[in-house]
Amino acid sequence: MIIRKIQIENYLCYYGISTFELSEGLNIILGENGEGKTKFFEAIDWLFNGENSQLDKLVSAKKLEETELGDSFRVSVTMIVEQYGLKNIITKSFQAKKDKSNECSASIFHVEGIEENSLGERNQVDGIQLLDRIFPFQIRKYSMFKGEAELNIFNNEYALLNLINLFSDAKHYDKYTEKGAYLRKNAEKAVEDSSKMDKKNELLYKNLEREIILLEENKSKCNDVLNEIEAEIKAIEINLQDAENHVNNADALDILNKRIKELENKISYLNGRIDENYTTHLFDENWILVDFEDVHKIYTEKISFFSKKRREMQTEFDKQIGVKEGEKKAIQELLNKSIPLPIGTPSKAHMEEMLNDEICKVCNREAKKGSDAYEYMVERLNVYLQSQIANDIKTEDNKPLFQYNYLNRLENYSMSHEDNLKNIRILRSKINELFEFNANRKQDIEILKAQLELEQSERSKILGDSSKSEEGLKSTLSSYNTWQNNLRTQNEKSIKLNSSLKNFETEIKLKRAEKDKIDLNSANSFFVRTRNILRDIETIFSDTKEKKFDEFIEKLQIKSNNFFKKINIDAFTGSIIFKRSIKGNNTIVDVNLHEEGRVFYRPNQSLLTSMHISILFAISELASEIKEENFPMIFDAPTSSFGESKTAQFLNLVYETKNQKILLLKDFIQRDESKVLFIKKEFEMIKRDKAFWVKLERPFDVNNLKTINSQVITI
Amino acid sequence: MAKKDEILKSFLTHELLESKYELDKDSLPKTVRDALNSDITIIRTLALIIEGLDGSSPVTDSVLRNQVTQYLNEAI
Numbered sequence: 001m002i003i004r005k006i007q008i009e010n011y012l013c014y015y016g017i018s019t020f021e022l023s024e025g026l027n028i029i030l031g032e033n034g035e036g037k038t039k040f041f042e043a044i045d046w047l048f049n050g051e052n053s054q055l056d057k058l059v060s061a062k063k064l065e066e067t068e069l070g071d072s073f074r075v076s077v078t079m080i081v082e083q084y085g086l087k088n089i090i091t092k093s094f095q096a097k098k099d100k101s102n103e104c105s106a107s108i109f110h111v112e113g114i115e116e117n118s119l120g121e122r123n124q125v126d127g128i129q130l131l132d133r134i135f136p137f138q139i140r141k142y143s144m145f146k147g148e149a150e151l152n153i154f155n156n157e158y159a160l161l162n163l164i165n166l167f168s169d170a171k172h173y174d175k176y177t178e179k180g181a182y183l184r185k186n187a188e189k190a191v192e193d194s195s196k197m198d199k200k201n202e203l204l205y206k207n208l209e210r211e212i213i214l215l216e217e218n219k220s221k222c223n224d225v226l227n228e229i230e231a232e233i234k235a236i237e238i239n240l241q242d243a244e245n246h247v248n249n250a251d252a253l254d255i256l257n258k259r260i261k262e263l264e265n266k267i268s269y270l271n272g273r274i275d276e277n278y279t280t281h282l283f284d285e286n287w288i289l290v291d292f293e294d295v296h297k298i299y300t301e302k303i304s305f306f307s308k309k310r311r312e313m314q315t316e317f318d319k320q321i322g323v324k325e326g327e328k329k330a331i332q333e334l335l336n337k338s339i340p341l342p343i344g345t346p347s348k349a350h351m352e353e354m355l356n357d358e359i360c361k362v363c364n365r366e367a368k369k370g371s372d373a374y375e376y377m378v379e380r381l382n383v384y385l386q387s388q389i390a391n392d393i394k395t396e397d398n399k400p401l402f403q404y405n406y407l408n409r410l411e412n413y414s415m416s417h418e419d420n421l422k423n424i425r426i427l428r429s430k431i432n433e434l435f436e437f438n439a440n441r442k443q444d445i446e447i448l449k450a451q452l453e454l455e456q457s458e459r460s461k462i463l464g465d466s467s468k469s470e471e472g473l474k475s476t477l478s479s480y481n482t483w484q485n486n487l488r489t490q491n492e493k494s495i496k497l498n499s500s501l502k503n504f505e506t507e508i509k510l511k512r513a514e515k516d517k518i519d520l521n522s523a524n525s526f527f528v529r530t531r532n533i534l535r536d537i538e539t540i541f542s543d544t545k546e547k548k549f550d551e552f553i554e555k556l557q558i559k560s561n562n563f564f565k566k567i568n569i570d571a572f573t574g575s576i577i578f579k580r581s582i583k584g585n586n587t588i589v590d591v592n593l594h595e596e597g598r599v600f601y602r603p604n605q606s607l608l609t610s611m612h613i614s615i616l617f618a619i620s621e622l623a624s625e626i627k628e629e630n631f632p633m634i635f636d637a638p639t640s641s642f643g644e645s646k647t648a649q650f651l652n653l654v655y656e657t658k659n660q661k662i663l664l665l666k667d668f669i670q671r672d673e674s675k676v677l678f679i680k681k682e683f684e685m686i687k688r689d690k691a692f693w694v695k696l697e698r699p700f701d702v703n704n705l706k707t708i709n710s711q712v713i714t715i
Numbered sequence: 716m717a718k719k720d721e722i723l724k725s726f727l728t729h730e731l732l733e734s735k736y737e738l739d740k741d742s743l744p745k746t747v748r749d750a751l752n753s754d755i756t757i758i759r760t761l762a763l764i765i766e767g768l769d770g771s772s773p774v775t776d777s778v779l780r781n782q783v784t785q786y787l788n789e790a791i
Contacts, residue, residue, distance in 0.1 A: 172722060175768055179779060186780055530787045533757055537764070540729045548725065
C-alpha cells in the first residue's frame with residue numbers, strides 16, 4: 001500500500017487546498033517549528049482516528065475570516081492510496097458555517113471512499129470500511145509516531161504480545177495449547193477415577209495427591225519469592241548502573257581533587273623558591289659591584305701612577321732640601337766670619353731709603369752713587385737680604401712635601417679590593433644563576449598552572465555534567481558500596497531459591513511417577529495409554545507454540561539489531577535483546593539493550609530512539625514479509641535527540657529500506673542574517689525520493705491566526 | 716500449503732516423535748488428510764485435533780474430546 005497523495009483543505013494552518021504528491025520510498029517534509037509540519041501529521045491522524053467533536057476548532061482561521069457571515073466552506077483531508085495497482089480515495093470532511101465574526105459551527109464529518117477497479121471504473125464505498133481494509137487498524141497503530149516518546153511502543157509489557165499476535169504464527173498455536181491441556185486434564189481425571197476404584201490404593205493415592213498439591217503450592221510460593229528477588233536484583237542493578245556514572249564521576253573527582261591539591265602545593269613550593277628580592281641582593285650581596293673590576297683596574301692604575309709620581313716628587317723635593325741645606329751651611333759659614341748688624345738696625349727699608357737718598361744716615365755722610373760708601377751700603381743690603389733668604393730656607397725645612405699620605409690609604413684599599421676580586425668575579429654567574437633559576441621556576445609554574453587549569457576545567461566539567469553535587473557524588477559512592485553488598489546477598493538468595501525450585505520439581509516428578517505407578521497397576525490400561533498420548537500431545541503443542549514464539553522473537557531481534565547497528569554506526573556496540581518470560585499465566589517479553597553481557601538500563605535518549613526506531617523498522621519489515629504487503633510509516637520529529645549528522649546518517653539508512661516512509665523534520669533549516677529561512681546545503685546530500693518544505697506564507701502576524709497559511713513547496 | 720498442513724508439519728518436527736515414538740521423519744505425512752489415514756496413533760490423534768480446530772468445520776471442546784477418545788479407544 002502506498003499513499004500517493006495527501007490533500008488538506010482549510011484545515012488549521014492549511015488555507016485553501018494544499019497537496020502533497022508523495023513518492024513510494026522516503027518522503028521528507030522539512031519545516032521550522034510552528035510552520036505546519038505537525039499539523040500535516042495531525043491532519044492524517046484526524047483522517048484515520050479523528051472523533052466527531054470540536055470540529056469547529058479544526059478550521060482555517062484565515063478561511064473563516066474571508067468567509068461571509070452565514071456562508072459555509074469545506075474542511076477536508078483526502079488520502080489517495082494505491083494498493084495492488086488500484087487507486088482508492090478516502091476523504092474525511094465536514095462543512096463549517098460562519099455564525100459570528102470569529103466563530104463557526106461544524107457539521108458532523110463524513111468519510112467517503114472511492115474504489116477504482118482494474119477497468120478504471122470508480123465506485124463509491126464506505127470510507128471507514130475501505131480504510132480498514134486497505135490499511136488495517138492494527139497496522140496503523142504501528143505506523144504513525146509523533147515525537148520520540150511515541151516510538152516506545154513497548155511501554156507496557158503486553159505490547160509485544162499484541163505484535164506477535166499480529167505478525168507471528170505463534171497466535172495460531174494458542175488454541176492448541178489450550179485444547180491440549182483440556183484433553184490431557186480429562187484423560188488424567190479418567191485415570192484417577194479408575195485408580196480410585198481400587199480401594200486398597202485409595203488412601204495412598206489421596207496422600208500422594210495431597211503431597212503433590214502441597215509441593216506445587218510450595219513451588220509456586222518459591223517462584224513468587226524468586227520473582228520478587230529477581231525484581232529486587234533488577235532494581236539494584238538499575239541503581240548500580242545509574243550510580244556507576246556518578247561513581248565514576250566521584251572517583252574521577254577524587255583523583256582530580258588530589259591532583260589539583262598536588263599541583264597547588266607544587267606551585268606554592270616553586271613560588272616560595274623564587275627569590276626576586278633584587279634590591280637586597282644589590283647591596284647585601286654586593287651585586288652592585290658586579291662591574292667593579294674594570295673600575296678597580298683603572299683605580300689601581302691611577303694609584304700606581306700617583307704613587308710613582310709622589311715618590312718622584314718626594315725624591316726631587318728631598319734633593320732640593322739637600323741643596324738648600326748645603327747653601328745654608330755655606331751662608332752660615334760665610335756669616336760666621338763677620339758680625340752682621342743687629343736685625344732691624346738699619347732695616348731694609350732704611351737701607352733702601354739711604355741708597356735712594358744717597359746719604360748714609362748711620363754716619364750722616366753723603367754717599368753718592370758709584371761712591372765706595374754707596375757701594376758699601378748696597379753690599380750690606382744684599383748681605384742683609386741674603387741673610388733673610390737663609391732664614392726663609394730654614395723656615396721651609398720643617399714643612400714636608402706631602403703633609404698627609406692619602407695614597408698609602410688608597411693603596412691599602414686597592415690591595416684589599418684586590419683580595420676581594422675573586423668574590424666579585426663570581427657575582428655575575430651568581431646573578432645569572434639566580435635569574436635563570438627564577439626564570440626556570442616561573443616556566444615550571446606556568447606549565448603547572450596550565451595543568452592546573454586543565455584539571456580544574458575537568459573538575460568543573462564533571463560537576464557540571466553530573467546531576468549531583470560534590471557532596472551528592474560522595475554519598476552516591478557510599479550508597480554504591482551498600483547496593484553492591486545487597487546485590488551479592490540477593491544473588492545468593494536467588495541461587496538458593498532456584499535450587500529449592502529444582503528440588504520441588506524433582507520431588508513433584510517423583511511423586512507423580514509414584515502416582516503413575518499406582519495408575520499403571522490399578523487403572524484401566526486404556527485410560528493410562530490415552531493419558532500418556534495426550535500428555536505427549538500437550539507437550540508437543542506447548543513446545544511448538546514456544547518455538548514459534550521464540551522464532552518470531554529471534555527474527556525480530558536479528559532484524560532490529562541489523563537496523564540498530566546501521567543507525568549507530570561507529571557508536572554503541574551493544575545490542576537489543578528480547579527476552580521471553582512468564583508472569584503469572586501470561587508470557588511477556590522484555591526488551592533491553594545489552595552491552596558486554598549485561599543489561600544497559602539507562603541508555604541516553606538518542607540511543608533509546610535508535611533502539612525504538614530499529615524495532616519499528618524491523619516490525620515493518622516483518623509485516624511486509626508476513627502480510628506480503630508494504631505499509632507506510634509516518635514519523636513526526638522522530639530524531640530530535642540525534643543531531644544533524646546522525647539524522648543525515650539515519651535518513652540515508654531509511655532510504656535503503658523498502659516501504660514508504662514519511663518523515664517530518666525540523667533539521668536542515670536555518671535562518672540567514674536577515675532572519676530569512678533557507679534550506680542548508682547539507683540537505684542536498686541526503687538520499688530521498690521526495691522532499692517538501694512547509695513554511696508559513698510571509699508576511700504574517702504571529703498574534704493573528706487569520707494571517708496564517710502554510711505553503712507546501714516541493715524541493 | 717494450507718494453514719492446517721503447516722501446523723501439522725510444525726508439530727511433526729517435535730523431537731518426542733523421534734526420541735520416544737521412534738518415528739522416521741521422512742516417512743511422516745505431509746498433509747492433515749494423509750495424517751488422518753495414518754496407522755500411527757499419535758500422528759492420527761494430532762491430525763484429528765488439527766482437523767477439529769482448523770478444519771473446514773471446527774468442532775466444540777466436547778466433540779473434539781469425544782472424537783479423540785473414541786479414536787484412541789479403537790486404536791489402543
